[in-house]
Amino acid sequence: MRLPPGVSLNAIGELDTDDRGDQIGIDLGTVISARRVLDYKESDWLSHLPDAQPAPSDSEVIVEYSAHPDARIFLRTEDGTLLAEELASFDNTSANSDQRKLEAMLIPSTMKPVKFVIVEKGTTVPVAARLHVHGPNGEYLPPKGHHRKVNVGLFEDNFAEFANGLNQYAYVNGQCTIDLPFGSVFVEISKGLEVQPIRRIIDINEHTEAITFELDKVLHWRERGWVSSDTHVHFLSPQTALLEGQAEGVNVVNLLASQWGEMFSNVGDFDGRTTLGAKDFGGDGEFLVRVGTENRQQVLGHISLLGYEGAMIDPLCTGGPDEAAIGDPLETTMAEWAERCRRQGGLVVMPHAPNPQAERAADIVLGLVDALEIMSFNPRRWQISAFALADWYRYLNIGYQLPLVAGSDKMDAASLLGGIRTYARLGANDFTFRTWMDCIRGGDTFVTVGPLVNVTVEGRLPGSKISLPAGGGTIGVHWEVEAVSVRASAVEVIRNGLVVEQAKYDDLSLSGQCSLNITESCWVAIRIRGSVAGRDTDIAAHTSAVFIEVDGRAIFATSDAVAVLAQIEGSIAYLDTLAPRSSEAKQARMRAALELAHHRLHHQLHHHGVGHQHTPVHSIHIAHEH
Template sequence: MNSNHASKRERFVPVPLTTAYNRTIAELKPEDCSDAVIAGKRFLLTGPQELWGVPFELGPDGADNVILLKDREVELAFAQPLHDRQLLFLHAADFKESDTAPDGIVSPMMGSPRLGETVCEYVLHYADGTRCAFPMRRRYQISEFQVKWGENSFEAVKHVKPRTMATNTDLLHKEAPTIPWGQSQLRTTFPGFGSAMHHWLYALPNPHPDKELIRLTMIPADGTSFVFGITRTDAETNPFRWEARRSVRYVSAPGFVPQPFGDRANIRIDLGEVIAVRPVLEYDHASWLDNANPRLPSPKPDEWIVEYTAHPDAHLTIDGQPGLTIPLRELEEHTAWTLTENVLRKVKVRITEGTSGRRIAAKIHVHGKLGDYIAPVNGHRFPNAHWFEDYGAEYVQDFHYSAYIDGEAEYKLPLGDVYIEVTKGFEIRPVRKRFLVTEQTDAIAIELDHVLPWRQKGWVTADTHVHFLSPQTALLEGDAEGVNVVNLLTSQWGEMFSNLGDFDGKTTIGSKENGGSGEYLVRVGTENRQHILGHISLLGYEGSMILPLCTGGPDESGLGDPLEATITEWAKRCREQNGIVVMPHLPNPRAEGAAALVLGEVDAVEMCSFENVGINPYSLSDWYRYLNCGYKAPAVGGTDKMSQSTAVGTIRTYSLIRGEPFTYDAWMNAVRRGHTFATLGPLLDLRVGDCEMGQSMQLPSSGGTLDIDWQVSSVTVPVTQIELVVNGELREMKAVDPEIGHYAGHWSVSVKESGWIALRVRGKYHDQSEMIAAHSSAVSVVVDGKPCFRAEDAVTILEQIEGSTAYIKSLATKSDEQTFKRLLMTLTSAHRALHNRMHQNGVMHQHAAPDRHDHRHHDHEHGSSTHRHDGHHGHNGGSHGHHH
């Protein structure tokens, strides 16, 4: 398929300037122009050039000739009379400075370049003897080789056109980036980008194309200027004035991937620029509409949305498909191309709560008939999902993009059908609807229904672990996701710090005392980290920042940083400063956090779901060990959000606040009590006898039978199975119909030994694997006054403390001797606390020489002492050895 309807040579014809040239660039002298031009003459253009898609011949046969306009006029007679509508000039003015007073003031202030000053004049002469003169004024039709920022021209453009570029992290072929990361986030260069000496393109309109144009005279006026080339065209409008962006659907040859970026571009427009190429998305609207859990869209093979901005006379070229160059005016004649709706209507989208009618924040997605994402006017059209590049208020889920809005947003929508999705947390039914946009559509109203009453019952939601957002963006995203408390954590990443200036140790953003509604809160805490010993989240503490934020070198703190703190010390300081301590993204880094928990300095353990595919059984395995040893460790949910591919509260904490107003302090108290559950969607409640989650009940030595009552509801994740976990093992299970969404039940459980009970909920999206979608905190059961203690789990916890001690002694970069001893002392106290519990529970083990006890029965063997305390039998009835 090929079209040569109008070649470039027919659209644009360079005008020979051989008879008018009066200098060569190489021979420019100080008497010709400024020192700055001579110093930069290697950057001046010569030879054949294509600028903004327009061909120019600068000098015959590639010579470096130029027309200098300084002290005499230059005449150019045309070989044949011209009737073209426009003459396109490539020219530039030499520098001219304004006089400056000794105090630095310029008067009169004309700017730099000197605005409006006539540099030269171009005069068109016609065969009938008439003439038309056009002054070339600085910052209008011509400008200088270099200009101050913000003093560009009004009618001329720099010779380098703006270009589409990929962000460094989006580079398709992993080539080395040529543009710094921050600059590449713009996704577009600016006119003149990369040029050291700007040449200016100006389209001079021929006022009488019906007459025979026979001659051009170029007359210097005030200052020196250069004319490099002239091209004539019969285009009706300015070739350097592109039209507003539009899109076209393209069906490519099988396997061909259009690529608009840089040197590897295989799709281009001469008088314009391809902005982006995106796959056409299949949303399967028949099943998507009004569906609480639709499948994510999939790209259609070999179908693309090509977005561009261009002059109407532009040509589009596709490489790899022989000879495919098409005038944009003829796109519709080609079967592979379909123009999309170009008329856009400004529409206000407003989201309200169904019962009260008040405006509420939410997450919104809008797409057109081809699945093309439509962003709000003030939103990113290409949301960025990469790490530490989360500077918008968007959510990226594969090809499915959403924006966070405060309840109202302005859109430019195409006429016809548009598809809108609105979601807000786990208690509100998602909306997915089709709307018809007409020339009369000014507004679209969407109501949300709060169908699950957990908030009304006193439950509040929280994300315990968020990074890289500004506090106000975190507040918006928390509100839009139905997350009442967002904990935004300052931390360190090598030599980089995040949210440092946002921490003040006192302010709860969004609280009533700080001008907010009090319903959605953001508090800045810290995540203090060490790559071997572990991470610890310090939430809501008051006063000075707990330092160091990270310690002991990469990959958390800087290279060469000595180890100056332990997880346990950080946790203790947080609680002394009235905060709560969360062991984050259980279980890793898996080491000294065990000491902090054993010493009672941890308020909760955090379930994470990095891939948004449920709570990892590996994490639960780690948590169950602590519960099996009688430690109170409530479950919370936190995302560790570091990019837009994770939404605030994707996994979240539900905590019950009763009998007091909701505040950040009340939330912390609820977490301390342990009346919590972690969830990716299903909501639950659990009661064991008279006890709620996080509580402990006492039973006599004979044990007893416990009544278990539970309820589960979900309007997001389809629930498949509800499980009762006792001491880490599945005791009861009920499979349920995912379509129902609301479930309740009762079990009776016989208990003879101390232990714990929790509820675990499984769910499943479509053809994905079943996942653990929610988990309650545990109810502890203490029989005969003896807390739960499982020997083999205690041994693994003790091993972590011993491993942490070994690291400090052997590999950790030492600070001073006093600090070194202090760090070891912390771990020694944790070791001793757990070790003593093991003795109390009769665990047989072995001691290294420094840990020997004064005990009357010692069997000395290889420098160690072995002993056994009566009253305990190891797991499965056998004794259990612990080796130092």
């Protein structure tokens, strides 16, 4: 239906259909929805674009309704004028459209149930995948059991669905049935970063009963010993998380229980024991889901505790709103949470760098952090944050060789599980959740929104250390990059946070090398430019670092150390002033952990002969100001 003058769409691109001044209605039935038309360009749909988005119309809507054939549909203009037309007239080819008050055409109903079967090429076994289907007018056609409109509200992501911009998707376990119209239907199917996605236009007629789609796995990094993971997912049930992980090619999904004031998520799913999908628990061992916790405090920070066994580490949140409940005192530090996780065999990750950031510095200095996480809710809109990487670079620059991991922090259906993910080299080891955690600790990882990257520095892998004699020497850096859709526009060799070599590309598969003259201790990593959205300057992937020590001297950048020290001092100041207190004993214990980190880094500064000015750390028993 074309909108006449005086009728406009609301803020979410629809016409209001409720009793509070409805814009559209029907007298012998019900208007289910009236949403703007989505115009898909056929050339884009059949191209190799990573993301084919439609153009939304401001003047046309698709009206879904249930009504008697003699019903009349009406629109109400802003001045209250009511425009009405019989539904039957829209299907009357002899009617003079110039005499109609409303301009519309009937879209054929979705009356033909068609079975979709998705298999890996060369097999007949159905595989999980992410599926989108729309009709010739851009109308989304969901599989049975899925929403006509994907719900993207925060805390409401309980379904196996995803919305990427204006495209809506359902996660299916290899088979589904969809009610389709006769004629052309547009299909998109994807399954992670190693499988070639499908976008096709198919024809549906009265004889169409079932269609089989073959997915071609064109990259084989899993077979080469790599496993992918998402370190940060919320709200899904474990079984739905497993389905989405299978459909997105994510081998390890970390589903994190946590607290938002008086709301708790996934607490009942935590047992400190079960890894869903593991062979020990009846799975095939290829895709795993483990429930951990994200423990949080709104100023000191958030910490992800993955894969630990036994009792849940509580409190989940502390210190009052926004994370904990109103009136809750500050009971613990992230350092204490991290120590408990380590004792229970878990992996400690600092999530969504660099915010919130207060206690992060102290815990890294104390050696309580196993990895630092880069986060992107939806890489089709946001890429890897340069700000987050700069925060990571700072810790590398003062000698803390933290592996890089990635998590989606998925909390709604507009966030993509595995949209940003970690690849860790498993090698010849058996794949279990335990061996995955060991691989993360080892540091041979990269994070990506598309390109897969392998790097060696003088034959050594990320997470390694290379020793050079006094005076240094020349080292060789080799890289290999592959992708199914997100092209690399540049490969950058990063040394101590700065680009020292750059190679321009425009390809899905590439390799290269360079030589670096090393005279001082440093670290080296690879950064890949590229974008799902076609922005060449975005960051699409980054490896963890190789450390190089010259003459046995550790890397230590004074300016970065002073900045980290100031963060620790800020945490102590918060603890002394604004933090809601529980007891003097707990206050003293929490402060002692932060003071220990401060003393360690302060000692390092003096060990390197650095004179600096900083805020003195006072005794908790002496009145003072920060």
